[in-house]
Amino acid sequence: VGMRWRDSIRLYNGPLSCRLFVGDNSMVPRDTFHWSIAPIGAIVEGIDFANRLRKNLKQMLAWARKNQVECFRIYNRDLPEYNVSIDLYGKWVHVKEYAPPKTVDVATAARRFKEVLSIVRSILSVGRDRIFIKTRKRQKRKSQYEKNKDGQGTLFEVHEGNCAFLVNFTDYLDTGLFLDHRNTRALIGRLAKGARFLNLYGHTGSATVCAALGGARSTTTVDFSKTYLQWARMNYCLNGMFVENHSLIQMDCLDWLAKDRGTYDLIFVDPPTFSNARSKARVFNIQKEHVSLLTLAMQRLSRSGLLLFSTNFRSFRLDSELLELFDCRNMSNKTLPTDFKRNSRIHQCWQIRHCQEPNR
Structure with a gap:
């Protein structure tokens, strides 16, 4: 819970052994995390998206540091070919893919989304364990707020x-x-x-x-x-x-x-x-x-x-x-x-x- 304990007292709840932790209501200074932007390198596929993402990052990272903002959006469906939104939450990346229009075939949409993930990992130097992907399909009213059956429950x-x-x-x-x-x-x-x-x-x-x-x-x-x-x-x-x-x-x-x-x-x-x-x-x-x-x-x-x-x-x-x-x-x-x-x-x-x- 982000607190320092100055004492620990053993107690018993009937036969159950418990501990009471005592501390001051002051938060432990949290570790600061800063994103950096890696060079584009030899990216060929998705170069337009890569250039736009780098441009956005240069602006938004500077703005976020100045205003001490930790969770913010860095890409918001800027290019119609790359129909995603990308948010940074602390040291984690949240990528949301939107359902493509009927004029875009499934294979093309899948290829572009694969390019997005590859470029995000490369430019932000972030591992797969810190990227979370969500596909936003056109929702029927009954399923708008339902829990994802494949959810992990991790907070x-x-x-x-x-x-x-x-x-x-x-x-x-x-x-x-x-x-x-x-x-x-x-x-x-x-x-x-x-x-x-x-x-x-x-x-x-x-x-x-x-x-x-x-x-x-x-x-x-x-x-x-x-x-x-x-x-x-x-x-x-x-x-x-x-x-x-x-x-x-x-x-x-x-x-x-x-x-x-x-x-x-x-x-x-x-x-x-x-x-x-x-x-x-x-x-x-x-x-x-x-x-x-x-x-x-x-x-x-x-x-x-x-x-x-x-x-x-x-x-x-x-x-x-x-x-x-x-x-x-x-x-x-x-x-x-x-x-x-x-x-x-x-x-x-x-x-x-x-x-x-x-x-x-």
């Missing part, structure tokens, strides 16, 4: 600012840490001091960790997934957060909002584009249901509070009804990180407040 620790997070490169469509929300999490950390924080569709609790370490008075995280809440609990422990001080609630967010009577000063709402978790007969659709969702969430927001709403649905349009009811301002240009500038529609984000006086 790796990475860092973002003063926060530590556990990521999984193999088992799910996502890793457990959305890199495009790095700025959003940092903003939450800055706004959270003394606030009652509510995280709806809380995922692995990364935003809650930022709020807690930013000085939130209390936090409440709601998600329908038991797996994600267990993951969030591990992230809490990793950051020295006492779980009993931070509520984790397994429940559908719409159902929970209809029953909850609490008041919160800072709310983060980051729902999926769609989900069939509420019931087999009904699919949650963010475009259709965001008015009811945000109206319910705003009923829980204090008069001077702030709600941050984000969605990854590229075609999303905020309903005009909400513009009449609340003070809604698009802040996507502020929450989009430098490494995602080429993909400006990866998320849309609004800050929503209660109107201080009626709109005329």
Whole structure:
């Protein structure tokens, strides 16, 4: 857990021999890891991709060192022939291949992906044990959030600012840490001091960790997934957060909002584009249901509070009804990180407040 122990005390839990480890709540300085860029060498196949990757790396590695960013994107489907995204998580590489269009035959796509992996290993001087590959197929709604049957269940620790997070490169469509929300999490950390924080569709609790370490008075995280809440609990422990001080609630967010009577000063709402978790007969659709969702969430927001709403649905349009009811301002240009500038529609984000006086 990254702590130094100053004492170890033998205890007995009935007949079971146990040890109580005692230490100060200060983290051991972690090893620093720096990437370097190797020469292209005699690369023939995929030279365009190799040149683009080196160009990106020169820019992004310098930016990451300057801003002390450990997890970031270095290639984002820049060239249509090489339809992949590549992220660095600490000393690990996460490569995601997207399904090729029907105009590209399977053999050609496979050859290009093989070139990608070979070039990544060469330029980053990284072994196969530190590269994780994921193929993103066109998902049917029933399989959008299912666990990969071939998953390994291994978790790796990475860092973002003063926060530590556990990521999984193999088992799910996502890793457990959305890199495009790095700025959003940092903003939450800055706004959270003394606030009652509510995280709806809380995922692995990364935003809650930022709020807690930013000085939130209390936090409440709601998600329908038991797996994600267990993951969030591990992230809490990793950051020295006492779980009993931070509520984790397994429940559908719409159902929970209809029953909850609490008041919160800072709310983060980051729902999926769609989900069939509420019931087999009904699919949650963010475009259709965001008015009811945000109206319910705003009923829980204090008069001077702030709600941050984000969605990854590229075609999303905020309903005009909400513009009449609340003070809604698009802040996507502020929450989009430098490494995602080429993909400006990866998320849309609004800050929503209660109107201080009626709109005329």
